Amino acid sequence: MKATYKKYILDFKKPSGTSRGILNQKETWFIKIEEAQNIGIGECGILRGLSVDDRPDYEENLKWACDNIHLGEQTLYDRLVDFPSIQFGIEMAFRSFHAENPFILDPSDFTNGTSGISINGLIWMGKPEFMQAQIADKLDSGFDCIKMKIGAIDFDAEIKILEGIREKFSAEQVTLRVDANGAFKPEEAFHKLKRLAALDLHSIEQPIKQRQENAMAQLCADTPLPIALDEELIGVYGYERQKQLLQQIKPQYIILKPSLIGGYRGCDAWIQLAEEQGIGWWITSALESNIGLNAIAQYTYSKNTIIPQGLGTGGLYSNNVSSPLEIKQGMLWYNLLQNWSFQF
Template sequence: MTQLFKVKCSIKAYPLNFKFEAGTSRGVLKEKITYFIQVTSDQYPGIIGIGEAGPLKGLSKDDVPNFLEQAIKILNLVEEMEFHASQEVLLNQIDNMMLHEFPSVQFGLETALLDLINGGQRKILDNGFYASGSPLPINGLVWMGEKDFMERQIDQKIEQGYDCIKMKIGAIDFDQECELLEKIRSRFPKDKISIRVDANGAFAPQDALGKLERLAKFEIHSIEQPIQPGLIAEMRELCKQSPIPIALDEELIGIYGRENKLQLLESIRPQFLILKPTLLGGIIPTREWVALAQQTNTGWWMTSALESNIGLNAIAQLTSSLKAEMPQGLGTGQLYHNNIDSPLSILNGQIFYDTKLEWNLSEILND
């Protein structure tokens, strides 16, 4: 007989402090407030399940002034529910709460509850990443900033053994960005270093194709979200005409239901999808995007949304469970001065779970 259980919940804000000013086309990031959800149950004495709700400022649907107040209301409802100690039933119970306006809370809840029923050892799903230390290839992320700063990051990533570099573009002068790309490509052919670029919707629709044609000279693997989301007809034409494969990112936020997702993919016909569980509503919606990507012959990879190592661990385990192959966007654990110490480690352009290291949760556990 399936064990049923009820939980007690709490949530705690935690400021993550960047090691540098992280530039994007939407502005410069110095701090990110994230929230840790803790769940306990009489049926699991002495065990604490932990998940992360990390809304991304200016992008998440749940980036709202009263986020904490609304999250507490959701957790109060959760405390009234009775859960099944079965992974898939539990995930469906959370998904059926229809938390579409609070996707990061859904992902944090899923993670906390799965962690609880798996013994509070930060195991979220059955996967090779956690169980056997199977590494995941990742791209080296180069943030926007002054040209010299970006150049130093590129050199550092290549020295660290990355063979896939992702560069954020669209904030500094486009000619300078092209110079940086030309410099990378002059040193490393595409069979040595794969280059991805992310415009975060910064290109004007009327200029986008011309810029993509210029970027194509550098044998770019793909470009993420060249124009702002919601311009379906314009994005469809770009995907049809672009000499560089296009990946949808922000375009996927707020799209719920299998039919709506399929309609978007069939309307735009992108070459790739960028999947961020924190922004998409957690595990089940992300799995649905992957299934539809496979159905429509669309490539995909997973990317973190600047979570701490708690959220990053959950995303990496989900990625591993989905048998991802190409480099993932999971290298953000090194961004913060005060990240949560964890077994997540990066070596030679791969992230892996090093069981010789331990979690240090003293900063986030309730007093």
């Protein structure tokens, strides 16, 4: 068995804004393992400035993993604990290698094309008219769950945008989520959550920056709006530390991004702890190409969750890998009439 990797730059169709800045490109790395006629494909994707493995020695460790692929999936996974996106890429590649079809990692009604996955429509930050245009497009496309990134423009302007949706659609008609990406200051967060809660929102992701456990715990205890931890989970390793974090903060939800928390095994660990403590969860992509998104979607479907997931990122790039993944009426589907066009 041998393994190789290559870097690939994904180009956004339009600049995409978050509270951490504007995204124009995203780096990712593909892994291919092969033996005889069998191949397996994985993706290692980081988010600069966010992923815990955004380090100068990232590619060095990716090369080490490929050079030592003979050690096997479990040994490599254990030794790459500081590189969760490489862990996920290795897991993905081995699962792909052992599958009958390297792109069907978890056969199901989803991969048969007979069942879809409910997803939220993602609204990027920008000028109010740009955000309103995105919302109109998502609603026209059949989405009944909208996730809007907030925290980069004037808060009153963001409130007005959300009010505009609520004037037309009730909470029963359209579910609204917001994601602050840690943009609020602890001393202002509760006041802002009260204003958002008045608009019948489903939840807010990461209202304040991570690693402020006491402040986040107080916010989750007092909040008028359900809070979902996202960045808070990144870099938190080990059962006891993860359990302690959830017990201390007591969030209403957690958000799981496999590339940021150690892939399938990382998600499974957090899900088990969350369910033991009565905490809700959903799964979100971390802007991977369609290779990674495909693996995440198939894994997500296997969990039998019914709330909308964050898997609507496949159409962001002008040079994404062509795939059977498509979005129809607010759901992600696997279209068997479409082929993969992946070349390593």
